[in-house]
Amino acid sequence: MEYKFKQENYDFWLERFKKNSPNKVCSNDIGLDAFESQQILSKISDYKSVLEIGCGNGLLYEELRKSYKLSKFVGTDFVDELVKECASKKIDNNDIFIQLDMTEVAQNTFNSKFDFVISKRAIQNVLDHSLQMEAIDNFGYFLNDDGLMILVESSNDALQKINLEREKYGLQRIYAPFHNLFFDDELILNYDFKNVKLKSIDPFASDFYFITRIIYARYAREYLKEDPYYDHPMQKIALTMMGKQITTFFSQIKCYIFEKI
Ligand SMILES: C[S@@+](CC[C@H](N)C(=O)[O-])C[C@H]1O[C@@H](n2cnc3c(N)ncnc32)[C@H](O)[C@@H]1O
Numbered sequence: 470m471e472y473k474f475k476q477e478n479y480d481f482w483l484e485r486f487k488k489n490s491p492n493k494v495c496s497n498d499i500g501l502d503a504f505e506s507q508q509i510l511s512k513i514s515d516y517k518s519v520l521e522i523g524c525g526n527g528l529l530y531e532e533l534r535k536s537y538k539l540s541k542f543v544g545t546d547f548v549d550e551l552v553k554e555c556a557s558k559k560i561d562n563n564d565i566f567i568q569l570d571m572t573e574v575a576q577n578t579f580n581s582k583f584d585f586v587i588s589k590r591a592i593q594n595v596l597d598h599s600l601q602m603e604a605i606d607n608f609g610y611f612l613n614d615d616g617l618m619i620l621v622e623s624s625n626d627a628l629q630k631i632n633l634e635r636e637k638y639g640l641q642r643i644y645a646p647f648h649n650l651f652f653d654d655e656l657i658l659n660y661d662f663k664n665v666k667l668k669s670i671d672p673f674a675s676d677f678y679f680i681t682r683i684i685y686a687r688y689a690r691e692y693l694k695e696d697p698y699y700d701h702p703m704q705k706i707a708l709t710m711m712g713k714q715i716t717t718f719f720s721q722i723k724c725y726i727f728e729k730i
Contacts, residue, residue, distance in 0.1 A: 470572040473596040478648045482548045482594075486526060494526045494551075495589070498699050500708045501677065501722070502589075505621045506532055508673055508724045509587050512619050516540050517584035522571050522608060523547075523591020527555035534560040543579065545569040546591075572600050574607040582611050586618040590722070593622045596650040602660050609665030609727060618665055618727035625651035627672065630718045631682050640686050657725065665727040672720030673712050679719045680707035 485494050496502040506529050513519065515538045524530055524544030533539065541563045546552045547570040556566035569578070572595060586608045595601050609618055628651055632642045645651045657667060685703035689695055698704075 520583040522588040571604045612729045620725040623651040626654040668726045671724040675716045675720035676710040
């Protein structure tokens with residue numbers, strides 16, 4: 470399907486692949502990225518099959534294969550070069566890597582069903598909320614009856630709450646990058662999916678975002694007189710607070726879990 474900035478999005482990921490070290494293709498914030506992966510990894514188990522939406526250069530694939538004896542892994546991504554890179558890391562003969570635009574998934578795309586369908590910030594690259602919901606539903610068709618879809622994606626609702634708080638302290642608004650459309654939580658809660666049902670939305674990163682985007686942002690601006698950066702000790706402290714959920718509103722990244730209907 471066509472959607473806004475599709476080609477630009479493709480070029481953006483290709484450029485990141487060419488310019489960055491392998492652990493920074495997916496994100497510049499490698500600390501947060503590891504926690505996002507952990508959210509997914511903690512819900513998988515041995516001898517299960519996994520279908521990944523947006524496998525990129527295979528960081529999560531490698532972690533999955535290191536952690537579990539999977540029966541099968543299928544990685545999909547629309548950037549040909551990334552799929553090839555992921556395929557070059559193939560660890561098990563049962564694993565398959567396919568160039569696939571997630572908005573083109575149909576009932577004949579895969580010839581088997583899966584225990585887990587996963588995505589780490591892939592669906593938010595589709596700049597159309599209806600196409601995002603359709604992609605979730607269409608991938609949901611390929612879930613086994615007791616399967617789970619685990620999506621770690623950004624929430625626009627949480628970003629707005631972060632910005633409301635930042636405004637109180639004269640901090641600039643944060644905008645989603647041009648190649649992302651963050652999830653609309655109200656839409657997800659009320660959408661009439663045919664193949665899946667929303668089980669939970671986990672704001673696992675709320676304390677991390679509260680500390681980095683509000684407390685550390687204030688500290689950097691008001692006292693340090695510098696821009697925040699990912700290696701600062703406050704970022705590291707914030708990472709250790711991940712998952713405690715002392716706050717819940719500010720989880721710009723959330724774990725959306727769906728089960729088969
Ligand atoms: C944040 S990266 C995730 C990479 C990988 N999961 C990892 O952990 O390293 C998002 C991925 O989504 C892919 N993507 C963006 N739009 C897509 C689309 N329409 N169909 C399939 N993949 C897409 C990008 O190419 C990129 O590799």
